[in-house]
Amino acid sequence: xxxxxxxxxxxxxxxxxxxxxxxxxxxxxxxxxxxxxxxxxxxxxxxxxxxxxxxxxxxxxxxxxxxxxxxxxxxxxxxxxxxxxxxxxxxxxxxxxxxxxxxxxxxxxxxxxxxxxxxxxxxxxxxxxxxxxxxxxxxxxxxxxxxxxxxxxxxxxxxxxxxxxxxxxxxxxxxxxxxxxxxxxxxxxxxxxxxxxxxxxxxxxxxxxxxxxxxxxxxxxxxxxxxxxxxxxxxxxxxxxxxxxxxxxxxxxxxxxxxxxxxxxxxxxxxxxxxxxxxxxxxxxxxxxxxxxxxxxxxxxxxxxxxxxxxxxxxxxxxxxxxxxxxxxxxxxxxxxxxxxxxxxxxxxxxxxxxxxxxxxxxxxxxxxx
Amino acid sequence: xxxxxxxxxxxxxxxxxxxxxxxxxxxxxxxxxxxxxxxxxxxxxxxxxxxxxxxxxxxxxxxxxxxxxxxxxxxxxxxxxxxxxxxxxxxxxxxxxxxxxxxxxxxxxxxxxxxxxxxxxxxxxxxxxxxxxxxxxxxxxxxxxxxxxxxxxxxxxxxxxxxxxxxxxxxxxxxxxxxxxxxxxxxxxxxxxxxxxxxxxxxxxxxxxxxxxxxxxxxxxxxxxxxxxxxxxxxxxxxxxxxxxxxxxxxxxxxxxxxxxxxxxxxxxxxxxxxxxxxxxxxxxxxxxxxxxxxxxxxxxxxxxxxxxxxxxxxxxxxxxxxxxxxxxxxxxxxxxxxxxxxxxxxxxxxxxxxxxxxxxxxxxxxxxxxxxxxxxxxxxxxxxxxxxxxxxxxxxxxxxxxxxxxxxxxxxxxx
Numbered sequence: 001x002x003x004x005x006x007x008x009x010x011x012x013x014x015x016x017x018x019x020x021x022x023x024x025x026x027x028x029x030x031x032x033x034x035x036x037x038x039x040x041x042x043x044x045x046x047x048x049x050x051x052x053x054x055x056x057x058x059x060x061x062x063x064x065x066x067x068x069x070x071x072x073x074x075x076x077x078x079x080x081x082x083x084x085x086x087x088x089x090x091x092x093x094x095x096x097x098x099x100x101x102x103x104x105x106x107x108x109x110x111x112x113x114x115x116x117x118x119x120x121x122x123x124x125x126x127x128x129x130x131x132x133x134x135x136x137x138x139x140x141x142x143x144x145x146x147x148x149x150x151x152x153x154x155x156x157x158x159x160x161x162x163x164x165x166x167x168x169x170x171x172x173x174x175x176x177x178x179x180x181x182x183x184x185x186x187x188x189x190x191x192x193x194x195x196x197x198x199x200x201x202x203x204x205x206x207x208x209x210x211x212x213x214x215x216x217x218x219x220x221x222x223x224x225x226x227x228x229x230x231x232x233x234x235x236x237x238x239x240x241x242x243x244x245x246x247x248x249x250x251x252x253x254x255x256x257x258x259x260x261x262x263x264x265x266x267x268x269x270x271x272x273x274x275x276x277x278x279x280x281x282x283x284x285x286x287x288x289x290x291x292x293x294x295x296x297x298x299x300x301x302x303x304x305x306x307x308x309x310x311x312x313x314x315x316x317x318x319x320x321x322x323x324x325x326x327x328x329x330x331x332x333x334x335x336x337x338x339x340x341x342x343x344x345x346x347x348x349x350x351x352x353x354x355x356x357x358x359x360x361x362x363x364x365x366x367x368x369x370x
Numbered sequence: 371x372x373x374x375x376x377x378x379x380x381x382x383x384x385x386x387x388x389x390x391x392x393x394x395x396x397x398x399x400x401x402x403x404x405x406x407x408x409x410x411x412x413x414x415x416x417x418x419x420x421x422x423x424x425x426x427x428x429x430x431x432x433x434x435x436x437x438x439x440x441x442x443x444x445x446x447x448x449x450x451x452x453x454x455x456x457x458x459x460x461x462x463x464x465x466x467x468x469x470x471x472x473x474x475x476x477x478x479x480x481x482x483x484x485x486x487x488x489x490x491x492x493x494x495x496x497x498x499x500x501x502x503x504x505x506x507x508x509x510x511x512x513x514x515x516x517x518x519x520x521x522x523x524x525x526x527x528x529x530x531x532x533x534x535x536x537x538x539x540x541x542x543x544x545x546x547x548x549x550x551x552x553x554x555x556x557x558x559x560x561x562x563x564x565x566x567x568x569x570x571x572x573x574x575x576x577x578x579x580x581x582x583x584x585x586x587x588x589x590x591x592x593x594x595x596x597x598x599x600x601x602x603x604x605x606x607x608x609x610x611x612x613x614x615x616x617x618x619x620x621x622x623x624x625x626x627x628x629x630x631x632x633x634x635x636x637x638x639x640x641x642x643x644x645x646x647x648x649x650x651x652x653x654x655x656x657x658x659x660x661x662x663x664x665x666x667x668x669x670x671x672x673x674x675x676x677x678x679x680x681x682x683x684x685x686x687x688x689x690x691x692x693x694x695x696x697x698x699x700x701x702x703x704x705x706x707x708x709x710x711x712x713x714x715x716x717x718x719x720x721x722x723x724x725x726x727x728x729x730x731x732x733x734x735x736x737x738x739x740x741x742x743x744x745x746x747x748x749x750x751x752x753x754x755x756x757x758x759x760x761x762x763x764x765x766x767x768x769x770x771x772x773x774x775x776x777x778x779x780x781x782x783x784x785x786x
Contacts, residue, residue: 051657053657062681066649066650166761166762167673167762177681254646258644258645258646259645259674261644261645261674305650308651309654315613317640
């Protein structure tokens with residue numbers, strides 16, 4: 001697949017930065033990052049046909065609100081993955097933040113702001129540890145973040161003994177649970193939706209900034225990025241900090257939405273990674289659009305809702321989810337390579353040039369063609 | 371060449387995709403047809419419940435145990451109702467004259483885990499009971515090993531106690547039924563008293579097996595409450611923690627059977643007690659149509675379930691939770707129609723008190739069945755008052771009011 005993108009312009013991997021908006025939309029729709037929007041649309045239609053009332057604006061906006069935490073987490077994971085690393089500590093960061101909110105704030109209204117600051121500082125710190133462990137100590141990020149995941153998991157167990165402690169004051173929970181009332185059409189505009197939009201806008205802006213370009217360059221080829229003058233260790237460390245901070249924001253929303261429980265956030269790292277991959281972001285780094293990661297999260301949640309509406313038997317559900325996710329990722333990739341297949345045979349040289357890229361994870365599609 | 375390479379996996383993928391949807395849609399048919407033949411003894415299957423697999427029922431549903439627990443709910447308990455943790459149903463007794471001793475003994479406790487609020491509350495109560503008995507000169511010390519929900523760890527813990535623990539008695543709260551059987555038998559072979567409580571094992575070698583009536587009784591109490599308060603054809607969402615734990619599966623097996631028989635449409639979900647999941651499932655169900663009842667196999671997460679209705683703006687359901695304070699408080703705040711089934715938390719005191727009896731040479735029930743009485747709306751106020759100041763994860767029927775450290779130890783909830 002990279003073979004075909006690369007034709008003629010091996011360096012161009014970011015369609016979003018080129019051309020007018022309509023052109024970009026059309027061009028984007030046939031990339032894996034664009035296919036996820038089509039996938040989400042298909043799933044949306046499927047959910048609608050299973051349950052028409054899902055499409056009413058108030059229900060829809062609530063759905064977006066409840067998907068906000070996972071979408072934000074997916075966008076956080078995106079920074080790390082696009083820089084060529086993994087962050088497995090996300091779920092543990094969320095759980096830690098949730099427990100801190102419950103234990104530290106409790107019933108004390110005055111501690112809401114200090115708690116928010118504390119949680120953000122802790123989030124940044126975890127990201128810093130992950131980043132420095134990966135870059136300076138040269139421990140693979142898979143291991144570093146697994147380590148922080150375990151360490152934080154232990155901390156949560158220590159703080160709670162593994163069980164719920166009690167919810168923080170309602171004013172804090174409003175961030176994740178409340179919304180602006182009496183909005184036309186949608187009745188209520190949940191705060192998580194607003195937070196999600198802000199994070200999206202911030203993310204798009206960030207990825208268009210020099211930092212964003214550097215992060216993609218670093219993920220694509222860290223050596224080249226270093227030779228070009230980028231401080232690879234600091235770029236990656238910041239990616240990890242963004243990821244942990246996103247997890248923190250997701251945690252704050254989840255405390256409001258769900259309440260305090262050590263199991264909140266469990267599995268979020270894998271949901272986020274799945275969402276990112278569904279969004280067509282290449283594992284190994286260097287390719288992908290941040291909003292596709294968010295769209296991947298929406299596709300995932302739509303899938304879960306679809307299964308709920310279909311009343312798949314509860315014991316079967318995880319299996320069905322797993323199989324569909326694999327097939328969805330496979331289908332998205334296939335659909336894209338179909339759409340991008342050149343009408344005439346492409347010169348063999350560009351595929352060879354991009355063969356070492358991580359997309360060689362599809363044996364038979366590239367090496368066999370050369 | 372290239373096209374062929376691309377197309378073959380495409381075809382496979384799409385075939386698989388179709389296959390998945392086909393199987394997921396058709397699961398109802400085969401199970402239905404088998405249920406018709408296998409369950410001829412059951413009353414006619416409700417067609418509404420076709421998405422549940424009766425095959426799962428049969429695995430956990432045991433008519434004899436169900437009937438026994440059904441009866442035990444209204445049985446007479448021996449002993450003082452003021453101290454329910456010492457009450458039992460009349461039955462076979464174990465003679466303990468051989469264990470009689472006038473010295474304080476060392477108890478060794480192999481605990482499955484303290485990973486949920488119910489176990490934590492019980493664990494606190496147990497430690498306060500221990501303090502009382504140490505002061506009394508009955509127990510010299512208790513060594514505890516926590517298996518962290520792991521069968522292998524608990525087997526190793528028990529074997530450690532047998533070989534090196536220098537124990538005068540064993541207390542075992544098994545992590546799982548089948549896996550722990552051999553280890554419990556090895557403990558029995560030491561010739562020292564063995565007290566098993568909460569979940570059971572597949573051997574009756576223990577001196578006494580202490581437990582509340584059981585999961586079927588829970589399922590019967592809760593399902594009957596929902597059936598009484600709902601109309602035929604109403605929809606109930608069943609929130610279950612996880613599959614495969616006998617105590618929990620029996621609760622659901624009994625409830626599902628009663629829902630089926632009474633035309634209540636029940637959909638079950640596994641939530642892992644994760645409030646996020648609970649909210650998502652309920653919101654989706656509300657999106658689909660009205661939900662009239664919520665059934666839980668454990669109260670952890672009950673508040674999230676109620677909040678899902680509040681946030682959606684839907685009418686609150688008829689609901690069964692548990693005697694956890696968070697549910698009792700939310701129940702009172704919202705005024706919904708509810709019931710708090712109880713899996714008697716005070717049973718955590720009983721093993722140590724059983725040791726006191728055993729070492730005194732007094733006989734103890736072979737199977738020590740403790741009372742298990744749900745909290746109704748009428749009693750709710752009393753329990754809320756009695757447990758004022760207790761944290762949300764506390765259980766109303768913890769039964770430690772007469773122990774040292776009451777109420778601070780439970781209020782602070784310092785896990786020992």
